[in-house]
Amino acid sequence: MTAVRTTLTALAFALLASTALAQSAKTTLTIDLPNEPATLDPHLQWNTDSYSVYRNIFDNLLTRDVSGEIVGQIATEWTYLDDTTIEFKIRDDVSFQDGTKLTAEDVAYSILRIIDPALKSPQLSQFNQIDTAVATDATTVKMTTKSPYPALLAQLVKLSIVPKAYMEKVGAQEFNVKPIGSGPYALGEWQKGVQTELKANDGYWRAKPPFETVVFRAVPDVSTRIADLKTGKADLIRDLSPDQTDSIKETENTKVLSVATERVGYMYINAQAGPTTDVRVRQAIAYAIDRSALIEALLQGYGAQVNIIGAPPVFGYTDEVAGYDYDPDKARELIKEAGAEGAKLEFLTSPSYSRALVEAIQQMLNDVGFDVSISASDQATFLKRRQGNPENAGSLAFGAWSCACQDADGIIFPLFRSGSQWAKYANPDYDALVDSARSTLDKDQRMADYKKAYEILREDVPGLGLYQAFAVYGANAKLNWEPTANESMFIMDMSWQQ
Amino acid sequence: MLRYVGERLLQAMIAIFGVLTIVFIVMHLSGDPTLLLVPQGASAEMIADLRRELGFDRPLWVQYVGYLNDLIHLDFGESVVQRVPAIDIVASRLPYTIQLAAGALTVAIGVGIPAGILMATRRGGWLDRVLTAVVVTGQSVPTFLSAILLIFVFAVTLGWLPASGIGGLSNLVMPSIALGALSMSTFARMTRISVADELSKDYVRAARARGLPMPKIIVRHVLRNASIPVISIAALEIGNLLAGAVIIETVFAWPGIGQLAIQSIQARDFLIVQVIVLLISFVYVITAVLADFIYAIVDPRIRLAR
Numbered sequence: 001m002t003a004v005r006t007t008l009t010a011l012a013f014a015l016l017a018s019t020a021l022a023q024s025a026k027t028t029l030t031i032d033l034p035n036e037p038a039t040l041d042p043h044l045q046w047n048t049d050s051y052s053v054y055r056n057i058f059d060n061l062l063t064r065d066v067s068g069e070i071v072g073q074i075a076t077e078w079t080y081l082d083d084t085t086i087e088f089k090i091r092d093d094v095s096f097q098d099g100t101k102l103t104a105e106d107v108a109y110s111i112l113r114i115i116d117p118a119l120k121s122p123q124l125s126q127f128n129q130i131d132t133a134v135a136t137d138a139t140t141v142k143m144t145t146k147s148p149y150p151a152l153l154a155q156l157v158k159l160s161i162v163p164k165a166y167m168e169k170v171g172a173q174e175f176n177v178k179p180i181g182s183g184p185y186a187l188g189e190w191q192k193g194v195q196t197e198l199k200a201n202d203g204y205w206r207a208k209p210p211f212e213t214v215v216f217r218a219v220p221d222v223s224t225r226i227a228d229l230k231t232g233k234a235d236l237i238r239d240l241s242p243d244q245t246d247s248i249k250e251t252e253n254t255k256v257l258s259v260a261t262e263r264v265g266y267m268y269i270n271a272q273a274g275p276t277t278d279v280r281v282r283q284a285i286a287y288a289i290d291r292s293a294l295i296e297a298l299l300q301g302y303g304a305q306v307n308i309i310g311a312p313p314v315f316g317y318t319d320e321v322a323g324y325d326y327d328p329d330k331a332r333e334l335i336k337e338a339g340a341e342g343a344k345l346e347f348l349t350s351p352s353y354s355r356a357l358v359e360a361i362q363q364m365l366n367d368v369g370f371d372v373s374i375s376a377s378d379q380a381t382f383l384k385r386r387q388g389n390p391e392n393a394g395s396l397a398f399g400a401w402s403c404a405c406q407d408a409d410g411i412i413f414p415l416f417r418s419g420s421q422w423a424k425y426a427n428p429d430y431d432a433l434v435d436s437a438r439s440t441l442d443k444d445q446r447m448a449d450y451k452k453a454y455e456i457l458r459e460d461v462p463g464l465g466l467y468q469a470f471a472v473y474g475a476n477a478k479l480n481w482e483p484t485a486n487e488s489m490f491i492m493d494m495s496w497q498q
Numbered sequence: 499m500l501r502y503v504g505e506r507l508l509q510a511m512i513a514i515f516g517v518l519t520i521v522f523i524v525m526h527l528s529g530d531p532t533l534l535l536v537p538q539g540a541s542a543e544m545i546a547d548l549r550r551e552l553g554f555d556r557p558l559w560v561q562y563v564g565y566l567n568d569l570i571h572l573d574f575g576e577s578v579v580q581r582v583p584a585i586d587i588v589a590s591r592l593p594y595t596i597q598l599a600a601g602a603l604t605v606a607i608g609v610g611i612p613a614g615i616l617m618a619t620r621r622g623g624w625l626d627r628v629l630t631a632v633v634v635t636g637q638s639v640p641t642f643l644s645a646i647l648l649i650f651v652f653a654v655t656l657g658w659l660p661a662s663g664i665g666g667l668s669n670l671v672m673p674s675i676a677l678g679a680l681s682m683s684t685f686a687r688m689t690r691i692s693v694a695d696e697l698s699k700d701y702v703r704a705a706r707a708r709g710l711p712m713p714k715i716i717v718r719h720v721l722r723n724a725s726i727p728v729i730s731i732a733a734l735e736i737g738n739l740l741a742g743a744v745i746i747e748t749v750f751a752w753p754g755i756g757q758l759a760i761q762s763i764q765a766r767d768f769l770i771v772q773v774i775v776l777l778i779s780f781v782y783v784i785t786a787v788l789a790d791f792i793y794a795i796v797d798p799r800i801r802l803a804r
Contacts, residue, residue, distance in 0.1 A: 035761065038579045045579065046537055120551040125540035176581055192590040193753030194664055219662050219751035220761070227649045227661035380529040380766050387533065387542075403539045414539040421542040 036218035042160035058160035058181035104135035272390035275343035316408025316450035350382035425462030510783035531766035595754030601674030606681035614689025637683035692724035733789035
């Protein structure tokens with residue numbers, strides 16, 4: 001009897017001890033994303049749900065530090081030999097997860113692979129200014145661009161390094177299922193449609209990864225992601241709209257994490273077809289929109305006002321260009337002058353954009369005398385119309401733009417440079433400025449060009465900056481993490497509070 | 499019988515071919531995935547290049563003929579988004595949908611048929627009224643709402659069941675109830691009507707006159723006669739369950755083909771959508787043929803008539 005009791009007591013203690021141990025160290029971090037990664041091959045799909053996962057498996061050539069500065073990751077230093085040639089020094093203490101050493105050959109291979117049209121990479125447009133890359137010795141890579149290309153480093157922040165030997169051995173399809181990188185986490189198991197499990201790479205060269213296991217789950221419905229967070233099934237969830245944050249704040253063991261990003265909410269206004277070809281009509285639209293009301297009421301403060309289509313983390317951003325103040329009387333005046341009372345404006349949108357925001361803007365524009373109708377379609381159809389010819393591209397659309405490169409060249413060049421499929425606007429002076437800014441490495445010159453370009457955009461209003469978007473996450477109260485402006489999700493930056 | 503099955507299968511092939519053609523045309527007319535794949539700043543030339551590489555620049559009929567040709571060779575193609583054979587992706591998701599459909603069907607039949615029998619035998623009583631209320635609720639509450647309500651009550655407030663995902667049997671409970679509720683109501687109503695109908699027939703009165711106990715009469719005679727309409731409903735319900743799974747799988751993060759279908763349609767991942775359509779049409783047809791078989795087994799009159 002005593003023996004039994006002793007055994008039972010011992011067992012109870014053992015159980016207690018093991019639960020106490022489990023509480024003291026968080027071994028598995030669970031993250032709910034809206035979708036599963038499309039690919040784990042970092043040179044193929046570029047979307048948030050894919051790179052949130054695979055960027056933890058790979059190292060990039062360059063990265064951004066906490067303050068947003070570009071710093072080396074696999075590269076230690078780089079020098080421009082001339083305007084189109086740049087030489088990178090590569091770390092010699094990094095190994096891939098299969099034990100092989102990462103060399104300059106792998107870096108050159110990664111660059112050549114992503115710019116090879118045969119790969120059919122959707123990311124090609126981010127790297128197609130690169131002409132070639134060659135490893136000159138074990139730790140040096142020489143890269144040449146087709147012309148002087150100031151956004152090169154900002155783009156290379158997104159270049160993941162893959163192992164040449166392994167890729168050539170197994171082929172692209174096998175690599176996508178069993179990727180090997182040099183990053184802090186290796187793929188454990190990819191349960192298609194369910195979850196992607198990553199295991200810590202204990203020999204990681206920067207530091208020991210904070211969690212043994214990280215599980216990325218695919219949970220499409222936002223209410224379900226919130227329920228998962230509240231019930232402790234998930235520790236971090238992505239893609240919340242501001243009106244859903246209250247219930248997370250009210251729950252005791254969960255919190256909201258947010259950060260101002262490089263993404264900018266903006267209005268597109270068609271300058272080449274319909275009533276909005278008249279610049280006075282476009283200016284009236286700018287005067288009619290109350291941006292601070294949008295930020296306070298609809299974004300619940302998860303947004304910051306901007307005067308231009310850009311945001312502070314973006315190179316080329318300036319606060320010296322004036323914005324349009326909310327002035328409905330002025331708007332009505334301009335509409336009267338242009339004879340555009342009751343003008344019919346078609347407002348294109350898709351489920352990717354907040355319906356409440358679109359309707360609020362519709363209301364503001366109707367209040368000053370326009371007749372705005374909303375045309376909602378799915379994202380593919382929306383893009384087809386928005387990027388198609390001006391006659392069919394509606395009068396207005398809302399958008400949330402990020403090039404993930406923090407450079408005005410990735411924003412206002414594609415949006416408004418004539419000839420771009422997004423531009424429903426043409427102004428040779430503007431074209432000259434953005435062309436000049438993308439072909440010189442002189443930072444002061446570029447800043448000056450962009451300031452002038454933004455001034456032209458202010459006068460012509462082919463688009464209107466509304467707000468700097470915030471990324472909003474729900475997290476367990478014990479998760480320490482500061483989200484970054486480029487919306488990346490590096491596990492290495494996270495830790496668990498005991 | 500064999501000839502009959504052959505005819506049905508031929509009809510089915512034609513129907514599936516028609517469905518595939520319609521889906522092909524509708525999906526391709528509303529745009530291709532290229533625009534969704536590229537980053538926002540991609541130039542028009544880059545987009546055109548990628549579109550050419552992926553083969554979406556070819557005339558629609560050329561793509562269609564190519565697609566049918568591959569299909570004849572049982573080549574279902576590769577997902578343009580995931581770069582994995584489409585058939586593999588669908589196959590990996592199928593077991594989850596089968597699990598969910600089985601769970602929902604268990605709820606629907608396990609609750610619906612007994613409820614229907616009770617309602618028919620206790621017509622007008624309090625039990626009938628209570629069950630009618632349950633049935634009407636199951637029928638009228640939309641699945642997306644009942645799903646979220648279930649999560650709120652049983653996962654968030656009470657903490658009894660996991661809110662999402664797959665795993666043990668406990669993960670299957672809420673999705674099965676949410677998905678099975680509508681079918682449950684249909685089964686209950688159909689059972690109630692057909693049992694009530696049979697109960698008023700002469701053979702029941704004769705059996706009672708012979709002194710047989712009521713439960714025995716119901717199980718041995720009434721149910722057998724009442725089952726024909728219920729079986730045809732069951733065949734239709736399997737189709738409805740697959741359709742309802744689209745919503746339920748999305749809400750509960752259940753990785754079945756319904757969720758996959760929605761994601762693939764949004765991403766314009768044509769080949770996956772085609773495989774799913776092919777599969778669902780197949781299931782519809784097969785269940786309809788199976789229902790015919792079961793009629794013949796249950797009711798000798800049908801068997802003898804052929």
